Amino acid sequence: MTFSFNRNIIRWIIIASSFIIISLILWNTYTFFQDFKAEERSKMKTWSVALTDIGTIKSNDEVNEVTSHVITETIISTPVIVIDNNGELSTSRNIDESLLSDSLVVKNLVVQFKSENTPIEVNMGSKSKQFIYYGNSPLLNRLKYYPLALLLIILLFAAVVYFFYRSSKIAEQNKLWTGMAKETAHQIGTPLSSLVGWTEILKTENVNPEYILEIEKDVDRLQTITERFSKIGSAPTLKVMDIVEVTKSSYDYLKSRSSKLINFEIVLPAREIPVKLNEQLFSWTIENLVKNAIDAMKGKGDLKLELTQLENKVFINISDTGKGIQKSSFTKIFEPGYTTKKRGWGLGLSLAKRIVEDYHSGKIKVLTSEIDKGTTIQIILRQV
Numbered sequence: 001m002t003f004s005f006n007r008n009i010i011r012w013i014i015i016a017s018s019f020i021i022i023s024l025i026l027w028n029t030y031t032f033f034q035d036f037k038a039e040e041r042s043k044m045k046t047w048s049v050a051l052t053d054i055g056t057i058k059s060n061d062e063v064n065e066v067t068s069h070v071i072t073e074t075i076i077s078t079p080v081i082v083i084d085n086n087g088e089l090s091t092s093r094n095i096d097e098s099l100l101s102d103s104l105v106v107k108n109l110v111v112q113f114k115s116e117n118t119p120i121e122v123n124m125g126s127k128s129k130q131f132i133y134y135g136n137s138p139l140l141n142r143l144k145y146y147p148l149a150l151l152l153i154i155l156l157f158a159a160v161v162y163f164f165y166r167s168s169k170i171a172e173q174n175k176l177w178t179g180m181a182k183e184t185a186h187q188i189g190t191p192l193s194s195l196v197g198w199t200e201i202l203k204t205e206n207v208n209p210e211y212i213l214e215i216e217k218d219v220d221r222l223q224t225i226t227e228r229f230s231k232i233g234s235a236p237t238l239k240v241m242d243i244v245e246v247t248k249s250s251y252d253y254l255k256s257r258s259s260k261l262i263n264f265e266i267v268l269p270a271r272e273i274p275v276k277l278n279e280q281l282f283s284w285t286i287e288n289l290v291k292n293a294i295d296a297m298k299g300k301g302d303l304k305l306e307l308t309q310l311e312n313k314v315f316i317n318i319s320d321t322g323k324g325i326q327k328s329s330f331t332k333i334f335e336p337g338y339t340t341k342k343r344g345w346g347l348g349l350s351l352a353k354r355i356v357e358d359y360h361s362g363k364i365k366v367l368t369s370e371i372d373k374g375t376t377i378q379i380i381l382r383q384v
Contacts, residue, residue: 022154029147036140040078041117044134047074048120051082051130078137081109082122084130109133188226195219221253227280236278236359240384243275243282243314244268244307250283251305254290259299267306273314274384281355285364288348289318289377296322296375309383316379317367324371333366356381 050070080093081100089106099105113119113133120132136144196219202212248268255264286305293303301321308315325333336350356364362381369375 022151025150026147029143029150033140033143033146036143037117037136040134040137040140043074044078044080044117044120044132046070047080048122048132050074051132052122052124076137077139079109079113079135081106081113081133082130083110083133085128090130109135184229188222188229192219192222192226195222224280224283236281238276238278238360240274241277241279242272243277243381244271244273246277246279246282247286247305247307247316250286251290254287258294261300262294262297263302265302265304267304269307269309273307273309275314275381276360276384278355278359281359285352285355285379286316286318288352289379292348293318293320293322293375293377296320296324298322301374312383314381314383316381317376318379319374319376321374324373325366325369325375326371327369330366330369334364 047070050067053067054071075093077094079095081095082090082092084090089100092100095109099109110133113135116135117133120134122130122132124130195215199212199215199219202215248266251264251266258264290303290305297303297320302319303321304317304319306317306319308317334349334353336347353364356362356379360381362379364377364379367376367378
């Protein structure tokens with residue numbers, strides 16, 4: 001308990017520290033942007049003073065060398081438009097001359113520059129004025145989007161860390177479940193061997209053969225379950241088998257041991273359909289789906305299994321008349337740990353998904369479902 005509490009504290013400290021660091025970086029970037037913007041405005045004011053000097057000198061005077069340098073060298077990349085009292089274009093800097101021939105383009109640029117920076121008024125003397133409209137330089141525009149790029153990088157990094165953590169956690173859980181499954185198979189093996197021996201003894205004690213036959217069926221069933229658990233975590237061997245017969249065998253076993261209030265129905269083709277299967281794992285999938293359907297109906301209703309073939313694909317639909325599934329949960333029900341049962345572990349459908357998709361290269365999904373009307377789950381496999 002203490003370890004878990006300390007781990008949560010450390011996790012929150014890391015999250016808070018990361019948030020503070022990100023905030024400081026963004027604030028520093030914003031401050032730098034404003035400082036750079038203020039520096040550009042200072043240059044523009046210096047340029048406006050030089051422009052005033054040129055506009056007020058007499059014709060026989062020479063332009064001051066410093067003023068000439070400021071006019072030509074101060075503005076390197078900042079786009080500038082100078083408009084006179086009459087609203088006409090007086091001069092410009094760093095703007096394509098071909099664009100300035102269109103008065104509508106000039107007006108649009110003026111509006112754009114005015115939204116980016118406050119215009120500078122220049123007194124040219126004799127009650128003549130000019131207005132300097134300037135936009136952000138290319139460097140300033142790139143800097144403006146830097147925080148967004150930084151945030152994107154941080155989000156991508158966080159996503160990578162999250163998926164790495166999630167993958168590690170899933171791998172650890174899989175390792176745990178695999179170990180538990182193999183240990184369960186090992187533990188079942190000892191009493192199972194004993195049951196086989198006792199069955200042989202009962203055959204010599206004049207016990208009703210029908211009783212022994214049923215016991216042997218259950219012993220075989222336990223052996224099948226043991227094999228299933230022992231195969232978890234390792235690649236199963238697939239053999240070409242008749243999927244019609246395997247499906248019927250699994251379905252009939254559950255039918256004979258389920259409530260008589262369930263109306264079982266099975267629709268199978270009259271011919272064999274060869275599919276690469278691991279019999280123990282595939283029958284486990286069918287049983288999990290059938291048991292879930294029975295639970296959804298609370299032991300009373302109609303349950304139908306239909307197997308069809310289309311081209312080189314085999315479709316197995318298992319339908320019930322249970323409580324149904326919300327559309328938002330169609331994919332969630334196959335996630336490990338997801339369950340609506342009070343005592344459920346949420347492993348049956350996740351195992352079914354893994355067996356069908358990972359081991360048999362097939363597909364399993366909720367085909368249709370309506371609340372309080374029922375659900376149909378479909379398995380798709382390839383024919384050999």
